[in-house]
Amino acid sequence: xxxxxxxxxxxEDMLEQLENEFGGYEFRFVKSREVTDRDREWADxxxxxxxxxxxxxxxxFKNLKWVMVMSAGLDDMPxxxxxxxxxxxxxGIHKIQMTEYTIGLLLNFYKxxxxxxxxxxxxxxxxxxxxxxxxxxxxxxxxxxSIGSHLAGVLKAFGTETxxxxxxxxxxxxxxxxxPVDELHAHIGEADIxxxxxxxxxxxxxxxxxxxxxxxxxxxxxxxxxxxxxxxxDTVNAVLSEGYIRHMILDxxxxxxxxxxxxxYEYDNLTITPHASSKTPEYLxxxxxxxxxxxxxxxxxxxxxxxxxxxxxx
Amino acid sequence: xxxxxxxxxxxEDMLEQLENEFGGYEFRFVKSREVTDRDREWADxxxxxxxxxxxxxxxxFKNLKWVMVMSAGLDDMPxxxxxxxxxxxxxGIHKIQMTEYTIGLLLNFYKxxxxxxxxxxxxxxxxxxxxxxxxxxxxxxxxxxSIGSHLAGVLKAFGTETxxxxxxxxxxxxxxxxxPVDELHAHIGEADIxxxxxxxxxxxxxxxxxxxxxxxxxxxxxxxxxxxxxxxxDTVNAVLSEGYIRHMILDxxxxxxxxxxxxxYEYDNLTITPHASSKTPEYLxxxxxxxxxxxxxxxxxxxxxxxxxxxxxx
Numbered sequence: 008x009x010x011x012x013x014x015x016x017x018x019e020d021m022l023e024q025l026e027n028e029f030g031g032y033e034f035r036f037v038k039s040r041e042v043t044d045r046d047r048e049w050a051d052x053x054x055x056x057x058x059x060x061x062x063x064x065x066x067x068f069k070n071l072k073w074v075m076v077m078s079a080g081l082d083d084m085p086x087x088x089x090x091x092x093x094x095x096x097x098x099g100i101h102k103i104q105m106t107e108y109t110i111g112l113l114l115n116f117y118k119x120x121x122x123x124x125x126x127x128x129x130x131x132x133x134x135x136x137x138x139x140x141x142x143x144x145x146x147x148x149x150x151x152x153s154i155g156s157h158l159a160g161v162l163k164a165f166g167t168e169t170x171x172x173x174x175x176x177x178x179x180x181x182x183x184x185x186x187p188v189d190e191l192h193a194h195i196g197e198a199d200i201x202x203x204x205x206x207x208x209x210x211x212x213x214x215x216x217x218x219x220x221x222x223x224x225x226x227x228x229x230x231x232x233x234x235x236x237x238x239x240x241d242t243v244n245a246v247l248s249e250g251y252i253r254h255m256i257l258d259x260x261x262x263x264x265x266x267x268x269x270x271x272y273e274y275d276n277l278t279i280t281p282h283a284s285s286k287t288p289e290y291l292x293x294x295x296x297x298x299x300x301x302x303x304x305x306x307x308x309x310x311x312x313x314x315x316x317x318x319x320x321x
Numbered sequence: 322x323x324x325x326x327x328x329x330x331x332x333e334d335m336l337e338q339l340e341n342e343f344g345g346y347e348f349r350f351v352k353s354r355e356v357t358d359r360d361r362e363w364a365d366x367x368x369x370x371x372x373x374x375x376x377x378x379x380x381x382f383k384n385l386k387w388v389m390v391m392s393a394g395l396d397d398m399p400x401x402x403x404x405x406x407x408x409x410x411x412x413g414i415h416k417i418q419m420t421e422y423t424i425g426l427l428l429n430f431y432k433x434x435x436x437x438x439x440x441x442x443x444x445x446x447x448x449x450x451x452x453x454x455x456x457x458x459x460x461x462x463x464x465x466x467s468i469g470s471h472l473a474g475v476l477k478a479f480g481t482e483t484x485x486x487x488x489x490x491x492x493x494x495x496x497x498x499x500x501p502v503d504e505l506h507a508h509i510g511e512a513d514i515x516x517x518x519x520x521x522x523x524x525x526x527x528x529x530x531x532x533x534x535x536x537x538x539x540x541x542x543x544x545x546x547x548x549x550x551x552x553x554x555d556t557v558n559a560v561l562s563e564g565y566i567r568h569m570i571l572d573x574x575x576x577x578x579x580x581x582x583x584x585x586y587e588y589d590n591l592t593i594t595p596h597a598s599s600k601t602p603e604y605l606x607x608x609x610x611x612x613x614x615x616x617x618x619x620x621x622x623x624x625x626x627x628x629x630x631x632x633x634x635x
Contacts, residue, residue: 103456103480111432114425120594121438124429127593130586132578136597142417164478166417264446272444279441280434283450 008072008305012050014039014059015077021295029302047071052305054298057096058083065089073308075301076315077294079285082207082234086317093308094315095301100293101285102157105232108284109158109202110165112256116228116278117141142166145197149188150204150233151179158202170194188214196222200230207234208320214238220246227252232284235260240270247274258284322386322619326364328353328373329391335609343616361385366619368612371410372397379403387622389615390629391608393599396521396548400631407622408629409615414607415599416471419546422598423472423516424479426570430542430592431455456480459511463502464518464547465493472516484508502528510536514544521548522634528552534560541566546598549574554584561588572598 011034017025025034037046039059047067053060057076062085076084076096084094115121117139126133144167148155151171159169160181169182176187186194195201201223205211215238223229229252231237240261246252256278257271263282265271271279301311308314315321325348331339339348351360353373361381367374371390376399390398390410398408429435431453440447458481462469465485473483474495483496490501500508509515515537519525529552537543543566545551554575560566570592571585577596579585585593615625622628629635 104452104454107428107454107456107479108432108452111425111428111434114421115429115434115438118422118425120425120429121435123594123597124435124592126595127586130581130583132580132595133597134578134595135600136595137600137602138418138422138597140418140421140601140603142421142603161475161478164475165421264448266446267444269444272441278438280437281440281446281448281450283437283447283452286449286451287454288451289454289456 008051009033010049010070011035011052011054012037012042012046013054014042015054015056015291015294017295018291021291024299028299032302052302057081060084062088068092073305075298077291077298080206080234081315081320086320089317092317093311094317095297095311095313096315097294097297098313098321099153100290100297102154104287104290105154105204105284106158106161108258109230109232110161112230112258112278112280113141113200113228116254116256141200144168144199145170146200146202147172147195147198148182148202148204149191149237150206151177151182151185152204155179155204156181158204167200170198192219192222195219196224198223198227200228202230203233203237205233205237206321207236212236213242216242217245217251220251223252225250225252228254228256230256230258232258235263243277244270247276250276254278256280258282322365323347324363324384325349325366325368326351326356326360327368328356329368329370329605329608331609332605335605338613342613346616366616371395374398376402382406387615387619389612391605391612394520394548395629395634400634403631406631407625408631409611409625409627410629411608411611412627412635413467414604414611416468418601418604419468419518419598420472420475422572423544423546424475426544426572426592426594427455427514427542430568430570455514458482458513459484460514460516461486461509461512462496462516462518463505463551464520465491465496465499466518468518469493470495472518481514484512506533506536509533510538512537512541514542516544517547517551519547519551520635521550526550527556530556531559531565534565537566539564539566542568542570544570544572546572549577557591558584561590564590568592570594572596 009032011032013036044067048069051070051072053071053074056078065088071092073093079096079098079101119138146162146167147170148159149172151173155171156179162169171179171182171185172188172191176185179185254276258280259282297312304310323346325346327350358381362383365384365386367385367388370392379402385406387407393410393412393415433452460476460481461484462473463486465487469485470493476483485493485496485499486502486505490499493499568590572594573596611626618624
């Protein structure tokens, strides 16, 4: 195993480190659109962001042993066609930026910062600028992996109460309480803020429906930084036009980019951001560190970090 | 001591509590502008936000024993004329909202949230929305009282390094390090973010000057939620027009409200907010709690909370 194909473009300093430490390997850097079947045949190892592997490519990947996915979401990977291929990903590298992004958007909402910024632009000084606090609020987080746990820890420092939901309700660090996700409807009415971080899997698709939102407080704020397909667009339209809750903050959508003219752009009670929660300059550095860590263990797959169970999909 | 004059308007539930628990007192609620010398003469106790006591009023306050200031800043109080009057204030009630406000504005800046909000308004989806992190940044905080310490604690949860400045450099909870303020110029160049929370006193007025800002990193972000007179407008103009640092976020000013047409409204590298960092609906509740706590101890001034040293001014 010595041929590494990468559709992830690396920085100069990273290439240098690869050359110095991994001289025994051959590297081929190719743009996603320009990968040929010859490249695929050549590769033992494939480094990718994960969206450029199609089921029909798998035939050509005759020698593929290991795929290093430089992101956390595997929704686009043809996992069912990849039996026998070892997969690792970069989960854990999102927790810092996604936590900051989520708290930034929540404070932006409760502190009315966008409005204050607009008032500055027209040189207006609001005399009675009273803003709200997140202190004391109850936050329910769907998904208790590394992002959820880190987010809960920082939210805790703000003086919130945090509940996490996962498959079986197992306890997770930083959460005051965890519940099995099938108890969601029984407890979601307690939350002031609901944050979804779940990945897209067979069991999370359309997991949230109108009923879920009707059970929430009408003052609740819902944030989605997980995957857009946790609910249908029809659900979003119903919730926002009926005003079942106070506000939604969506960073992910069923259709991305969200096209101009999409109905979502019409709502005042919706904040839209362009799937940006995890994107900071530190992203590639952290993903590369995991790749290097695993590449050092290429002769012992089991000792790698972030191994994916192909059957479960995470 | 039984006559309580208040220019602070209280909520119904608070008035009820006063009536139930403090029936032995007489209360007179008067608007600041409508207080007469007769009211002043009548009062043993004065409850005020602190900006409606003038030096020339002190003659009329013949019987005044205790002033409960329902805010933290005493800049407008005629302290030198108040010898023998016991003063308590509401310090400590600002820490939660000011911490949230500061972090909200910092994340708004580094995450470019205002810009993302503007893009939503014109249905534009930015494909490469890469934002910055506060994780790993070095934060220097001028002022290590209850606000500074609380802010440092929450910033710590975000993975920042925090240095606090106070008079003698005494250690304070939640700070990685504290330094005496006279070492400011020797260390301020280490900071990515500088936050001022100092009150206005003889020794803080114009404490920050052009030299201070020239010593900062040119990538530094400066936040002022303390008092505007920590620096002159000339200093602000010089720093922003010369670009000594990357950005300023100012919530307090030498002149408030900042009038339309003020030069500050012209800068792109300045965020202006209308002295709003401490204003949330929870404010009055927390100040009232301190007042009640102290009123229960009205026969033993020394046992009260938040006693002010008239000579020091805090």
